Amino acid sequence: MNDTFKHQGLRKKLVKVIKNKGITDEAVLNAIGKIPRHLFMDSGFLDHAYQDKAFPIAANQTISQPYTVAFQTELLNIKQGSKILEIGTGSGYQTAVLCELGAKVYSIERQNELFKKTSKFLPKLGYRAKKLIFGDGYIGLKEEAPYDGIIVTAGAPFVPKPLLSQLKIGGRLVIPVGDDVQVMTMFTRKGHKEFEKEEFGEFRFVPLLEDKN
Template sequence: MVDPVRSRERMVREQIEARGVSDRAVLDALRTLPRHLFVEEALAYKAYSDGPLPIGEGQTISQPFIVALMSEMLQVQPGMRVLEIGTGSGYQAAVLADMGADVYTVERIKKLFFAARKRFMDMRMFSVKLKLDDGTMGWPEEAPFDRIIVTAGGPEIPEPLIDQLADPGRLIIPVGGSKRYQELILIEKKDGEVIRTNKGDVAFVDLVGQHGW
């Protein structure tokens, strides 16, 4: 039997901290959350391994290090309103919620949406709000957001997301001209200025929608 507590501790120590992630709230969330409950039961034994895993419908749960890295880049503080595009399994949203954020997450695939909603209800994560919709349009009724995170890669940064980002605010998104290969882009909005920084190469599933593929 796999000991999830020991597996999480080893994951954080060997995969996350060893690669430079040091945000205490991020590390605590990864140590706390039962990642094995966010994957299919047959893959639970791989939940704390160093890589993404399939969750059905052609989608994946991201590698733990990438979840930690993007969460750290957001610089989330308790009480912030965070928009996530691409709910998937719900793990990234759960990490942000555990960090104290009010999370608004949008998923376009019905099966994943309903599975994630049930998971959040079972875990009594009431600070996560879900919407079934085209994520590239954001969630205009709830804007602005202090932080926005996109967990799928598209050819460009959707303009609605930049419009819905608060000032000051941070947005992190994979962007690339070819599918399944992107650059991780950090957008910082401050005093009306939008600053774009490339944070390195990544590989995400496709961002599908009006402002995606």
């Protein structure tokens, strides 16, 4: 679990890269600068950990590009104590960013291999989600709703209705929508049945899988 001066220096460079791409939220930049991303990746990829790229992890999934993580996180507008639902725990890197920002994180992962690995690994780094759950992200986590924000870290072919219904008034759902290429989309809940929709350009994600278990 080494985090060397070299790693810290590479992180500083990474923060500059994503800042130059337009990320302005200082808290988000600080989180990216603090979290040892190389520990979330298989050792063979250590040299690539601080490039602004997505990389493969277990179960045919990826650890998202740092810029994408920062972009989605910035859209959520997290405050200390914000209640956030994450769909797709994956490597746990995005979870760690949310925890670093002081969010109360509830996270769902449907790949059992990743779920087991990440639920053991995150606490070792000092990141404790309120709940890590093995289950179906399409249905959200109703028993803990409503949420200040919901973040989906995989490409969804459509917007799952349960996720919209689990937002607080004023809450935000940040979700990449589409099949091959996704459009980063944010829904802000304005009323019981009223949502404002904004779109923020194209991204590429692994697909959000429905529960096949």
